[in-house]
Amino acid sequence: MRNAVIGVDAGGTKTTTALATEDGxxxxxxxxxxxxxxxxxxxxxxxxxxxxxxxxxAVKFDFKVTHIGVGFxxxxxxxxxxxxxxxxxxxxxxxxxxxxxxxxxxxxxxxxNDANAGTIAEWMFGAGKGMDNLIYVNIGxxxxxxIISDGKLLRGWKNLAGxxxxxxxxxxxxxCTCGRKGCLEAFSSGSAISYKGTLYFGKPLKSExxxxxxxxxxxVANKIIQEAVDMLAFALGAVINLINxxxxxxxxxxxxxxxxxxxxxxxxxxxxxxxPESIDGLKIIKAKxxxxxGVIGAIALALLEKNK
Amino acid sequence: MRNAVIGVDAGGTKTTTALATEDGxxxxxxxxxxxxxxxxxxxxxxxxxxxxxxxxxAVKFDFKVTHIGVGFxxxxxxxxxxxxxxxxxxxxxxxxxxxxxxxxxxxxxxxxNDANAGTIAEWMFGAGKGMDNLIYVNIGxxxxxxIISDGKLLRGWKNLAGxxxxxxxxxxxxxCTCGRKGCLEAFSSGSAISYKGTLYFGKPLKSExxxxxxxxxxxVANKIIQEAVDMLAFALGAVINLINxxxxxxxxxxxxxxxxxxxxxxxxxxxxxxxPESIDGLKIIKAKxxxxxGVIGAIALALLEKNK
Numbered sequence: 001m002r003n004a005v006i007g008v009d010a011g012g013t014k015t016t017t018a019l020a021t022e023d024g025x026x027x028x029x030x031x032x033x034x035x036x037x038x039x040x041x042x043x044x045x046x047x048x049x050x051x052x053x054x055x056x057x058a059v060k061f062d063f064k065v066t067h068i069g070v071g072f073x074x075x076x077x078x079x080x081x082x083x084x085x086x087x088x089x090x091x092x093x094x095x096x097x098x099x100x101x102x103x104x105x106x107x108x109x110x111x112x113n114d115a116n117a118g119t120i121a122e123w124m125f126g127a128g129k130g131m132d133n134l135i136y137v138n139i140g141x142x143x144x145x146x147i148i149s150d151g152k153l154l155r156g157w158k159n160l161a162g163x164x165x166x167x168x169x170x171x172x173x174x175x176c177t178c179g180r181k182g183c184l185e186a187f188s189s190g191s192a193i194s195y196k197g198t199l200y201f202g203k204p205l206k207s208e209x210x211x212x213x214x215x216x217x218x219x220v221a222n223k224i225i226q227e228a229v230d231m232l233a234f235a236l237g238a239v240i241n242l243i244n245x246x247x248x249x250x251x252x253x254x255x256x257x258x259x260x261x262x263x264x265x266x267x268x269x270x271x272x273x274x275x276p277e278s279i280d281g282l283k284i285i286k287a288k289x290x291x292x293x294g295v296i297g298a299i300a301l302a303l304l305e306k307n308k
Numbered sequence: 309m310r311n312a313v314i315g316v317d318a319g320g321t322k323t324t325t326a327l328a329t330e331d332g333x334x335x336x337x338x339x340x341x342x343x344x345x346x347x348x349x350x351x352x353x354x355x356x357x358x359x360x361x362x363x364x365x366a367v368k369f370d371f372k373v374t375h376i377g378v379g380f381x382x383x384x385x386x387x388x389x390x391x392x393x394x395x396x397x398x399x400x401x402x403x404x405x406x407x408x409x410x411x412x413x414x415x416x417x418x419x420x421n422d423a424n425a426g427t428i429a430e431w432m433f434g435a436g437k438g439m440d441n442l443i444y445v446n447i448g449x450x451x452x453x454x455i456i457s458d459g460k461l462l463r464g465w466k467n468l469a470g471x472x473x474x475x476x477x478x479x480x481x482x483x484c485t486c487g488r489k490g491c492l493e494a495f496s497s498g499s500a501i502s503y504k505g506t507l508y509f510g511k512p513l514k515s516e517x518x519x520x521x522x523x524x525x526x527x528v529a530n531k532i533i534q535e536a537v538d539m540l541a542f543a544l545g546a547v548i549n550l551i552n553x554x555x556x557x558x559x560x561x562x563x564x565x566x567x568x569x570x571x572x573x574x575x576x577x578x579x580x581x582x583x584p585e586s587i588d589g590l591k592i593i594k595a596k597x598x599x600x601x602g603v604i605g606a607i608a609l610a611l612l613e614k615n616k
Contacts, residue, residue: 075585084585133465147550149462149469156457156552157441160586163549168542168581178583234476238546241471242455244464273476275486277383277392278468 004063005306006054006107007298008047008070011114012036012088012141015043016295017050019058019065022306024125024299028057029292040083040091048104055105068101068109069302071117071294078159081111087142087177110305115162116153117297118289119146122249123153124300126288133245136287137164137236140252142177143185147243154243165189167235187231190254196224211257225257229265236266237273244278251287312371313614314362314415315606316355316378319422320344320396320449323351324603325358327366327373330614332433332607336365337600348391348399356412363413376409376417377610379425379602386467389419395450395485418613423470424461425605426597427454430557431461432608434596441553444595445472445544448560450485451493455551462551473497475543495539498562504532519565533565537573544574545581552586559595 004027009016011034018029030050035042051068058065074092075084081098101109112120119136128134132151138144143165147154154161165185166178173182174192186192190207197205197213200220205213213221236248250263263284271279289296312335317324319342326337338358343350359376366373382400383392389406409417420428427444436442440459446452451473455462462469473493474486481490482500494500498515505513505521508528513521521529544556558571571592579587597604 149457149464150460152458152460154457154462154551157554157590158552158585160552160583161457161550163552163583163586166549166583167546171542171580180580180583234479235546238475238543239550241474242469242547242550243462244466244468244471246465272479272488275468275471275474275488277466278471282465 001062001064003066004058005299005302006051006065006068007295007300007302008051008068009114009117009294009298010034010043010047010070010072011294012073012086015046015050016292017047017054018295018299019054019063020299022303024296024303026299027061027063028054029295030054034089036089040086040089040095043089043092044095044097044100048101051101051105065107067302067306068105068107069117069298069300069305070097070101070109070111071114071298071301072097072111073114075160076111076113078112078155081109083111108305110301112301113159114294114297115144116146116155117301118144118251118293119148119162119297120153120300120304121289121293121297122251122287123148124303125296126293127249127285128247131247133243134247134249135239135243135245136249136251138252139189139250139254141189141191143189149243164235164239167238169231169234184231184235188228190252193224193228193254197221200224207254211261214261215258225261226265229262230269233266233269234273237270240270240274240278240282246282248282248284249287250284251289251293255286309370309372311374312366313375313377313607313610314359314373315603315610316359316376317422317425317602317606318342318351318355318378318380319602320381320394323354323358324600325355325362326603326607327362327371328607330611332604332611334607335369335371336362337603338362342397344397348394348397348403351397351400352403352405352408356409359409359413373415375610375614376413376415377425377606377608377613378405378409378417378419379422379606379609380405380419381422383468384419384421386420386463389417391419416613418609420609421467422602422605423452424454424463425609426452426559426601427456427470427605428461428608428612429597429601429605430559430595431456432611433604434601435557435593436555439555441551442555442557443472443547443551443553444557444559446560447497447558447562449497449499451497457551472543472547475546477539477542492539492543496536498560501532501536501562505529508532515562519569522569523566533569534573537570538577541574541577542581545578548578548582548586548590554590556590556592557595558592559597559601563594
């Protein structure tokens with residue numbers, strides 16, 4: 001009987017689970033809508049059914065599931081495996097997810113937030129393979145991030161490290177989802193770009209469409225994108241001065257924007273905001289794993305725990 | 309024969325060395341002016357004479373010196389023990405300090421920058437004892453800092469992590485010593501406060517004197533201090549969101565300012581720039597070790613290496 005692990009990406013829109021070998025090779029992947037209006041219990045039950053299906057699958061192929069890793073869409077008390085809250089679904093406050101899954105399935109389970117899971121995924125299997133000091137920034141609806149420093153994920157006191165999206169870039173700037181003002185997320189996230197596009201063009205625009213307009217030479221769209229990139233450079237400057245990474249990986253939907261509108265101007269702008277010796281040699285690249293980074297990260301969490 | 313270590317704080321103004329027991333108890337301390345105009349070789353020779361004196365002292369008391377730790381006033385290639393440069397004295401560029409000292413004295417030697425040494429000092433022997441996640445900020449002529457995360461000093465790719473003083477707080481702000489504009493150091497360091505005081509009052513003023521005037525109710529001095537504190541809060545907000553520390557320790561000369569002008573308004577201002585869950589429970593306190601943090605940190609570096 002060979003060993004396998006299960007990864008669970010419990011996101012705000014979709015729940016993705018996968019069964020993988022000890023080398024991280026995915027044997028089977030399942031994806032379901034996350035029940036967003038029925039509260040935490042409904043979401044938990046979807047997770048349980050999907051895990052059970054994968055355990056059944058494992059048995060069929062003569063695999064033994066030794067660990068479960070969960071990447072959750074919200075802050076998590078890593079030590080105790082308790083969800084602090086969900087950014088998308090009510091009722092997850094202080095939900096003891098680790099304990100409940102371990103009791104139900106009898107398999108050691110590790111819970112982390114999805115930004116950390118994505119970071120570990122890109123570090124173990126993606127664009128950051130073999131690097132000991134890197135930053136992962138996921139720019140989608142919001143902006144999340146994670147830090148690998150000296151070959152270890154940086155967690156901080158309450159596993160809240162890496163909140164790049166909520167660095168203030170402009171005091172008294174636009175409102176942020178966190179209730180404060182002028183966070184990076186309020187300038188450079190997909191939803192911030194979309195919001196501004198919608199406002200300035202007087203019709204609903206997705207962030208991709210704002211990028212498209214900018215690419216076609218539209219000046220207003222270009223200004224929106226330029227501000228988003230400048231603010232991103234400003235926040236990343238602080239990150240670089242503090243963490244001294246070798247690599248910055250940009251993931252999430254916005255990372256699919258044309259290189260000449262996002263990564264190129266970002267690289268050009270960054271030296272304004274960092275010590276020259278800290279930016280010297282630093283690389284800024286696109287993430288490799290795309291949408292599946294979440295579930296691959298959950299698998300990676302399980303594998304890290306297994307090989308501890 | 310008992311074991312001992314030697315610590316060297318090679319600062320821009322003074323060079324301090326000390327012989328200490330394995331518990332960090334200082335047996336003998338020496339302090340000399342750092343030769344600032346005669347280049348690196350002169351500074352290196354002063355260090356060597358002082359180390360030799362302490363080795364002789366150790367022999368007298370039947371101690372064997374097992375390790376030497378050096379905290380250097382400038383960035384250092386930690387892995388190879390090479391000084392990148394001195395902020396104060398010319399000729400230190402790529403100086404192989406570890407190799408030279410090890411060849412001369414035959415004692416394993418560890419070199420780090422003085423901000424890291426100060427951080428380790430406060431963590432092992434000062435205000436941060438027993439804490440696994442803390443930030444140390446030294447506000448003096450410049451602003452340096454260090455990060456202890458998950459019980460380890462965070463070094464980054466090239467041992468350049470923790471450069472809190474060079475986080476941009478205001479694009480196009482005043483000139484900084486690093487050649488850029490609007491760094492925290494250009495607003496909140498002792499020399500920045502002194503510079504502004506001198507400018508606004510039309511006579512040379514030290515930063516302590518600006519604090520004194522503010523304490524006496526002078527509105528101009530108060531404005532200078534308020535801006536310094538606000539910018540410090542802005543930069544520390546980024547640090548807190550990224551690192552999620554349990555404790556922030558403020559050291560250096562400026563930390564001696566009255567609590568009601570520095571730490572109190574800082575604590576009040578910080579929540580504007582951080583996620584509420586990251587600031588919840590965080591403590592901001594004054595450093596404990598004062599001027600000797602540097603040499604105590606160098607001793608701590610030696611002890612950490614010894615106990616590795």
